[in-house]
Amino acid sequence: GAVVSQHPSWVICKSGTSVKIECRSLDFQATTMFWYRQFPKQSLMLMATSNEGSKATYEQGVEKDKFLINHASLTLSTLTVTSAHPEDSSFYICSARDASASGGQETQYFGPGTRLLVL
Amino acid sequence: GDSVTQMEGPVTLSEEAFLTINCTYTATGYPSLFWYVQYPGEGLQLLLKATKADDKGSNKGFEATYRKETTSFHLEKGSVQVSDSAVYFCALMDTGRRALTFGSGTRLQVQP
Numbered sequence: 234g235a236v237v238s239q240h241p242s243w244v245i246c247k248s249g250t251s252v253k254i255e256c257r258s259l260d261f262q263a264t265t266m267f268w269y270r271q272f273p274k275q276s277l278m279l280m281a282t283s284n285e286g287s288k289a290t291y292e293q294g295v296e297k298d299k300f301l302i303n304h305a306s307l308t309l310s311t312l313t314v315t316s317a318h319p320e321d322s323s324f325y326i327c328s329a330r331d332a333s334a335s336g337g338q339e340t341q342y343f344g345p346g347t348r349l350l351v352l
Numbered sequence: 353g354d355s356v357t358q359m360e361g362p363v364t365l366s367e368e369a370f371l372t373i374n375c376t377y378t379a380t381g382y383p384s385l386f387w388y389v390q391y392p393g394e395g396l397q398l399l400l401k402a403t404k405a406d407d408k409g410s411n412k413g414f415e416a417t418y419r420k421e422t423t424s425f426h427l428e429k430g431s432v433q434v435s436d437s438a439v440y441f442c443a444l445m446d447t448g449r450r451a452l453t454f455g456s457g458t459r460l461q462v463q464p
Contacts, residue, residue: 237395267451276441276454277396326395330450341452343388345395 235261237329239344246317247352254312254347256327262307263329267341268300271324283310317351324348354379358442358455365432365462373427373458375416375442383444385409385418385425386452390439399427399440432462 236259246252256266264285269277281302282290289302299321301313310329314321325348328341358375365371377385387399387409400409405420414429425442442455 265450274457276456277452279451279453282451328396328452340398342398343396 235259235329235331235340235342237327237342237344239325239327239347241347242345243348243350245350245352248318249316252314252317252349254314254325254327254349256310256312256329256344258308258329258331258342261329261331261333261342263310263331264307265330266304266310267328267330268302268310268312269326269328271326271346273324277326280312314349317349319351322349322351354383354444354446354453356442356444356453356455358440358458360456361439361459363458363460365460367434367462367464368431369462371427371429371432371436371460373440373442373460375425375427375455377423377425377442377444379423379444379446379453381447382420383446385416386443386445387414387416387425387427388441388443388454390441390457392438396441432460434462434464436460437462 238257240255266283268280271277280295283302283304285304304310326346328343330341355378384403386401388396389399390396400411402409402418408417416427439457439459441457443452
């Protein structure tokens with residue numbers, strides 16, 4: 234099946250620094266990628282929808298200037314957490330939609346997630 | 353807005369027991385419905401899906417039927433195994449944005 238990778242798998246940073254997380258579709262092209270945040274023992278909350286070559290669409294309550302998303306190619310989207318603070322510590326998960334798959338546009342493939350800890 | 357409600361866990365069963373995890377949804381239009389599974393230390397994997405009313409999704413012995421009249425998509429398996437221990441998420445995809453809305457997840461623990 235389709236594979237989505239994330240890098241890094243975990244990161245620890247100091248408060249005030251910025252952290253970039255990469256999401257790659259390894260064997261398919263993804264015109265749309267999604268970024269989610271998962272708190273411990275809770276569900277995934279959609280943060281933003283990333284479309285290749287255009288600006289991301291953010292969910293209500295998500296700060297655009299805080300969470301910068303870039304989707305420069307059909308296989309790569311990046312999420313940058315700017316001026317990170319301890320409350321940004323979380324598990325960040327991306328997914329990519331393979332519109333060409335037999336499963337149709339409903340098929341999303343998830344990355345393994347990136348655990349961020351801000352000290 | 354769209355929402356998904358699934359039964360709280362954890363659910364603890366003995367091997368070979370019957371499993372039901374309830375899921376109901378609220379949505380405008382005709383969403384597609386999904387079950388995802390998250391094994392310990394791994395990312396979410398699609399377990400099964402149904403795209404229209406009365407469709408039955410099935411995979412690895414798991415089944416779920418899209419019931420429009422009750423707005424439900426309950427997950428069932430006739431005989432669970434220890435290897436089924438994981439967190440199960442019910443989700444819907446709206447027809448417009450095509451983004452997923454997840455339920456809170458249900459942790460299943462199967463004991464030998």
